[in-house]
Amino acid sequence: xxxxxxxxxxxxxxxxxxxxxxxxxxxxxxxxxxxxxxxxxxxxxxxxxxxxxxxxxxxxxxxxxxxxxxxxxxxxxxxxxxxxxxxxxxxxxxxxxxxxxxxxxxxxxxxxxxxxxxxxxxxxxxxxxxxxxxxxxxxxxxxxxxxxxxxxxxxxx
Numbered sequence: 001x002x003x004x005x006x007x008x009x010x011x012x013x014x015x016x017x018x019x020x021x022x023x024x025x026x027x028x029x030x031x032x033x034x035x036x037x038x039x040x041x042x043x044x045x046x047x048x049x050x051x052x053x054x055x056x057x058x059x060x061x062x063x064x065x066x067x068x069x070x071x072x073x074x075x076x077x078x079x080x081x082x083x084x085x086x087x088x089x090x091x092x093x094x095x096x097x098x099x100x101x102x103x104x105x106x107x108x109x110x111x112x113x114x115x116x117x118x119x120x121x122x123x124x125x126x127x128x129x130x131x132x133x134x135x136x137x138x139x140x141x142x143x144x145x146x147x148x149x150x151x152x153x154x155x156x157x
Contacts, residue, residue: 041105045077050079108126
């Protein structure tokens, strides 16, 4: 009985200690994921009517802390407004982007119900916590409809 209890306590301590020493992702891992997300966005918005523009690719290290760097991706895309009320257009554009981010790209989204009826634009926030990536999308009432900004955390190479 003593041996079993000692083993259980020992395993618990090992598991707890390993959780405390979990390492952050490398810049290389986060960059690869962000570049993959960029390619998937390009595939998802390949329709010329969406007018996807990659304004800044995740291809340059940006210094952000002592011996640490981050990568940034910025893009815009459009969702043509049909003859519909602005609130309906924004709702559809927001839902479409949320579905793409969550289902196709694997971001965990933060929902803000206070924006539901906003006609001056809406924000979508998502994360890939295990890779240190955050995305913010502004859904605008004017063209371009979507303005994306994704960034990695400040990470070691």
